[in-house]
Amino acid sequence: MNYRHAFHAGNFADCMKHALLVWLVRALQRKPAPVLLLDTHAGAGGYALSTGAAERTGEWREGIGRLLDQPAAPALADYLALVRAAGAPTVYPGSPLLLRALLRPDDRLAACELHPEEHATLRRSLGPDPRVAIHQRDGYGAIGALLPPAGGIRRGLVLIDPPFERPDEFAQIAAAIALARRRFATGLVAAWYPVKHRAPSRAFLDGLADAGIPDLVAAELLLRRPVDPSRLNGCGLLVASPPWGFEAAAAEILGAIADTLGIGQATSAVRRLTPERTAA
Numbered sequence: 001m002n003y004r005h006a007f008h009a010g011n012f013a014d015c016m017k018h019a020l021l022v023w024l025v026r027a028l029q030r031k032p033a034p035v036l037l038l039d040t041h042a043g044a045g046g047y048a049l050s051t052g053a054a055e056r057t058g059e060w061r062e063g064i065g066r067l068l069d070q071p072a073a074p075a076l077a078d079y080l081a082l083v084r085a086a087g088a089p090t091v092y093p094g095s096p097l098l099l100r101a102l103l104r105p106d107d108r109l110a111a112c113e114l115h116p117e118e119h120a121t122l123r124r125s126l127g128p129d130p131r132v133a134i135h136q137r138d139g140y141g142a143i144g145a146l147l148p149p150a151g152g153i154r155r156g157l158v159l160i161d162p163p164f165e166r167p168d169e170f171a172q173i174a175a176a177i178a179l180a181r182r183r184f185a186t187g188l189v190a191a192w193y194p195v196k197h198r199a200p201s202r203a204f205l206d207g208l209a210d211a212g213i214p215d216l217v218a219a220e221l222l223l224r225r226p227v228d229p230s231r232l233n234g235c236g237l238l239v240a241s242p243p244w245g246f247e248a249a250a251a252e253i254l255g256a257i258a259d260t261l262g263i264g265q266a267t268s269a270v271r272r273l274t275p276e277r278t279a280a
């Protein structure tokens with residue numbers, strides 16, 4: 001486990017993932033019933049941007065740095081307000097901090113992080129909160145162990161955001177999505193994936209569609225044509241059972257990010273992979 005998210009915090013991939021995540025949680029919260037948010041690969045929580053790892057790569061300057069420098073597009077206003085409230089541009093909030101900021105009194109967050117140091121930092125970042133459970137455990141295993149949610153919660157979201165260090169990560173995610181759908185059919189799943197070159201991400205999406213998982217939508221942002229497999233040329237968020245309105249909202253969010261970050265080359269696309277319900 002060599003991956004450290006601090007090197008990449010606030011980059012374009014974080015911006016697209018977190019802006020979509022904020023929209024998804026707000027959409028779930030249109031109804032008053034409590035939700036469970038399960039973050040299977042949570043990272044360290046908050047990341048200093050102008051010192052240490054993030055400062056060294058400077059990736060955030062091409063991501064959240066640019067978004068914060070421009071007048072906020074309406075589609076990004078909510079996300080950017082949360083990021084600012086969490087301390088940007090001094091500190092960038094990772095997914096568990098953003099999710100915690102969105103919790104209502106009866107909502108719950110379970111955040112899993114396997115790496116001991118990242119887990120210890122996450123614990124410090126989140127602090128004690130009766131709505132939040134922090135686990136040092138394998139995030140894929142947590143899907144089987146923590147779902148369906150305790151306490152009669154019937155709605156929620158599972159965020160799957162692994163580091164892609166393992167060659168079988170796409171296969172792991174596909175299996176995890178299928179398991180999460182079985183154990184928490186009334187919840188939704190959002191899984192982040194990289195686009196370096198086209199073949200692996202296309203095979204991943206085709207495989208999920210062929211497996212017959214209903215109601216899948218892929219939202220992708222490409223900074224440039226994905227022809228150089230050594231670079232992160234783009235990324236996607238695969239969403240299973242998105243709330244009503246997701247496709248239009250995601251197109252707006254990604255379009256606004258592409259316009260601000262891409263210097264003319266970036267493109268975005270939101271694609272439905274499988275229909276809402278399979279035919280009986």
Ligand SMILES: C[S@@+](CC[C@H](N)C(=O)[O-])C[C@H]1O[C@@H](n2cnc3c(N)ncnc32)[C@H](O)[C@@H]1O
Nearest residue numbers: 005041042043094095113114115138139161163
């Ligand atoms: C991409 S980062 C997560 C970023 C975070 N979700 C965010 O958006 O701010 C992936 C994290 O997963 C952790 N990790 C790696 N393997 C894991 C596993 N099997 N279970 C849980 N966490 C894992 C890594 O240590 C790393 O902190």
